[in-house]
Every structure is written in structure tokens, then in C-alpha cells.
Amino acid sequence: MKSIITVDHNSGAPKYQQIIQSVISAIDNKQLRIGDKIPSVNEVSDSTGIAKKTVVQAFEQLKQTGVISAVKYKGYFVASANTHSKHxxxxxxxxxxxxxxxxxxxxxxxxxxxxxxxxxxxxxxxxxxxxxxxxxxxxxxxxxxxxxxxxxxxxxxxxxxxxxxxxxxxxxxxxxxxxxxxxxHFEADIYQVLQQGLPTIRRKYNKLVLVLGPQFYNLKQIEKGFRQFCREFELDFSIISHAKNKRPARGELYVLVNDQDLVHLVKKTTTFGYKLGKDVGIISYNDFPMKEIVGNGITTISSDxxxxxxxxxxxxxxxxxxxxxxxxxxxxxxxx
CATH class of the missing domain: 3.40.50.2300 (Response regulator)
Structure with missing residues (x-):
């Protein structure tokens, strides 16, 4: 029974809350049922090394919520299976x-x-x-x-x-x-999504350009999946950091990780008289409603x-x- 109440001394969580959660978890998991006796204050203090007053604080809070009850000279018992443990x-x-x-x-x-x-x-x-x-x-x-x-x-x-x-x-x-x-799974995702669009890529574009944008957590996985796709299907490609100083050329398909590069590239296609989806292609990461409107609709790679x-x-x-x-x-x- 003592093992039902455990305390992680390396955790930043207050010790009394860990005791409360141990009892609630034991009830929720059916380790404790209504009428079962729980370890005494002394038992919990001895087994965990926690001060008795901290154990009492935890038990009193459980009493106030009706989860346990105290019987004089006998100890503490589970009083309700309704732990009120809203998340x-x-x-x-x-x-x-x-x-x-x-x-x-x-x-x-x-x-x-x-x-x-x-x-x-x-x-x-x-x-x-x-x-x-x-x-x-x-x-x-x-x-x-x-x-x-x-x-x-x-x-x-x-x-x-x-x-x-x-x-x-x-x-x-x-x-x-x-x-x-x-x-x-960024590496697998970009590979699978580009493979889905492969017939269109072969028909309309002669080069793929991955624009990385600012550093973020999984950028290396995106780059790795992109390289693997292009090499496996023998497609010409390049990888650049930003689109701000890049002049787009006909037949290029841009894969944009960051939305700032999307703004730059859409402006440039307009400036040079290119038509999106015909002269220059864009696939942008992460779908949201505005991309349905920009440039008559931006194609996206998007997680659900x-x-x-x-x-x-x-x-x-x-x-x-x-x-x-x-x-x-x-x-x-x-x-x-």
C-alpha cells in the first residue's frame, strides 16, 4: 500500500501536491476503492522522507474535497471515487x-x-x-x-x-x-507531399528552390527531405536562405518555409510580370485562410x-x- 503514495524529490512540483495526485491517481486507476484505508501520516512521512506537516496538508485538502475521510484512532479512508479531478x-x-x-x-x-x-x-x-x-x-x-x-x-x-x-x-x-x-515528421512530410505533386512538378517546372527562412527547430529535417526527393527523382534544385534578394525565373517552383519570403516572392512575381502557377510556382508551409486569397490562392504544405x-x-x-x-x-x- 505504501507504494501508492510516491514523491519525486527531483521534481519542482510541491510535495503536498504530489501526495494529493498520488492518491487521486490510485483512485482513478482503481488501485484504491471506496472504504480502502490509505497509508497513515507517519507511514507516508517515513516512506517518502516528507515532513509530517506536509503530509497532513495534503490529506486535509483531500478531506475538504470529500475524496477521503478520517476516522478517529483508525486513520484515513477513501470516501468517494469521484475525485473531481478536472484537467x-x-x-x-x-x-x-x-x-x-x-x-x-x-x-x-x-x-x-x-x-x-x-x-x-x-x-x-x-x-x-x-x-x-x-x-x-x-x-x-x-x-x-x-x-x-x-x-x-x-x-x-x-x-x-x-x-x-x-x-x-x-x-x-x-x-x-x-x-x-x-x-x-518534417523530413517524411515534405518528401511525401512533394511526391504527391510530382506529376504537376514534372509537367510545369524545371527547377525546385527551397527557401529556408529564419532558423527554427526542424529546418534541417525539411532540408534533408527536400534533398532526398529532388535527388531520387532527378530534379534540378537549389536551397537558399531568403527570397528577398532572389529574382525568380520562369519554370522555377519555390517551396517557402517562412511567410516573410512568401510576401517577397509574390511581390516580385507581380513586378516582373510573371503569373503564379504558370510562370513561377509557389508552395508555402502552413495553411491559413489568408492564403486562400493571396495571389489567387497559395498552395500549402500543411499539417492538420x-x-x-x-x-x-x-x-x-x-x-x-x-x-x-x-x-x-x-x-x-x-x-x-
Whole structure:
């Protein structure tokens, strides 16, 4: 019975909250049932090394919510199987973009009143990331994290309950296999999507140009998948950092990772009198409504971000641990 209540001394979560969560988890998992006796204050203190007053604080909070009851001279017993354990979820995005709204809609619709969500942004700043993690430790039932490619990630995540972390969208190779995850597989995605458009590429274009834009987590995987596709199908290609100083040429198909390059390239095609989808082609990453309008419609490589939000919440609600590859598709419009 003592093993039901455990405390991770390396976690940043308050010890009394870890005790509370241990009891709630044991009830939710049917390890404890109504009428079962739970370990005494002395037993928990001795087995975990936690001060008795901290154990009492945890038990008193459980009593106040009606989860356990105390019988004088006999101890504490499970009083209710209704733990009232609504999910209180911490979501840490990298930065605000249009597709984050789609993820949030997926989260909100699937949670459907079974909990609440607090959203934060780390802006790919490791100091901000560490601060937000430290401040949130122990205050939430689950933690959904978009990671940063930084060595500081590992010690920062160690401050959180390890069985409550879920990795979202990026960093599958680094973190998505260590924790439950719903991630894009960038290398495979760009290869598969371009292969889907191969008949059009062969018919209309003589060169592919990948425009990388600013550095971000999975840029190397995108570049690797792009190179593999072009070499395997013997297509002429080049890879550049930005489109700002690039003059487009007829017969070129541009794959744009960053939306700033999309703006530059659409302007240039107009300036030089080219017609999108006929003289010059564009495929842009991440679909959102404005791309249906710009240039009479921009073709996109886009993950199903609403599905991403739905899948991570379904894992939480169903208490499943999985590593899911989020679906990716080519949304064809006139620019291709």
C-alpha cells in the first residue's frame, strides 16, 4: 500500500501536491476503492522522507474535497471515487501564429468542459522557457510543451512531473520519443507531399528552390527531405536562405518555409510580370485562410493542426501514452 503514495524529490512540483495526485491517481486507476484505508501520516512521512506537516496538508485538502475521510484512532479512508479531478492543463507554445489558433480549437473542442487550459509562449527564448516551467511546476495536471532546440531543455523539463509531459508539434527526434507526443515528421512530410505533386512538378517546372527562412527547430529535417526527393527523382534544385534578394525565373517552383519570403516572392512575381502557377510556382508551409486569397490562392504544405490539438487531448483524457505522427497534406491552389 505504501507504494501508492510516491514523491519525486527531483521534481519542482510541491510535495503536498504530489501526495494529493498520488492518491487521486490510485483512485482513478482503481488501485484504491471506496472504504480502502490509505497509508497513515507517519507511514507516508517515513516512506517518502516528507515532513509530517506536509503530509497532513495534503490529506486535509483531500478531506475538504470529500475524496477521503478520517476516522478517529483508525486513520484515513477513501470516501468517494469521484475525485473531481478536472484537467488543469498548461500549454506552452513557441510563438503566436495563425495555426496555433487551430491547435487551440482542437484542444478546446475535445476537452469539452472536462478541464481548463492556460496558454503561454516562450518565443524560442530559453530563459523565458525555464522561467515559465519553474513557475508552473506542480500547479497543473498535465503539461503540453512545444520544445526548443537547446541543452537547457532537459534540466528544465526535469522540474515537471515526468508522467504528465506531452510534446507537441516539433522536436519529435529529440523529445517526441521520450514523452507522449503528437508531432510533425518534417523530413517524411515534405518528401511525401512533394511526391504527391510530382506529376504537376514534372509537367510545369524545371527547377525546385527551397527557401529556408529564419532558423527554427526542424529546418534541417525539411532540408534533408527536400534533398532526398529532388535527388531520387532527378530534379534540378537549389536551397537558399531568403527570397528577398532572389529574382525568380520562369519554370522555377519555390517551396517557402517562412511567410516573410512568401510576401517577397509574390511581390516580385507581380513586378516582373510573371503569373503564379504558370510562370513561377509557389508552395508555402502552413495553411491559413489568408492564403486562400493571396495571389489567387497559395498552395500549402500543411499539417492538420486542429487534429493535432484533438489527438493530444484524447491521449490525456484516455490516459494513453503514444507517439503520433500528425497528418500532413498538400492543399493545391492556383500558385502551383
Amino acid at each position: 488543469n492543463i498548461f500549454v506552452l507554445f513557441n510563438h503566436l501564429t495563425a495555426y496555433k489558433e487551430d491547435i487551440y480549437e482542437g484542444i478546446k473542442s475535445t476537452l469539452d468542459g472536462k478541464g481548463v487550459v492556460d496558454i503561454f509562449f516562450h518565443h524560442n527564448n530559453m530563459e523565458v522557457f525555464k522561467t515559465l516551467i519553474a513557475q508552473s511546476a506542480g500547479k497543473y495536471t498535465e503539461y503540453i510543451i512545444m520544445p526548443i532546440p537547446d541543452k537547457g531543455m532537459k534540466p528544465a523539463l526535469k522540474k515537471l512531473p515526468q508522467d504528465k509531459i506531452y510534446i507537441l508539434d516539433m522536436g519529435y527526434q529529440d523529445w517526441g520519443q521520450a514523452y507522449p507526443s503528437v508531432c510533425q 493542426f486542429t487534429r493535432m490539438g484533438m489527438d493530444v487531448i484524447n491521449m490525456i483524457l484516455k490516459k494513453k501514452k503514444a507517439h503520433l505522427q500528425n497528418p500532413c497534406r498538400l492543399v493545391e491552389r492556383s500558385s502551383f
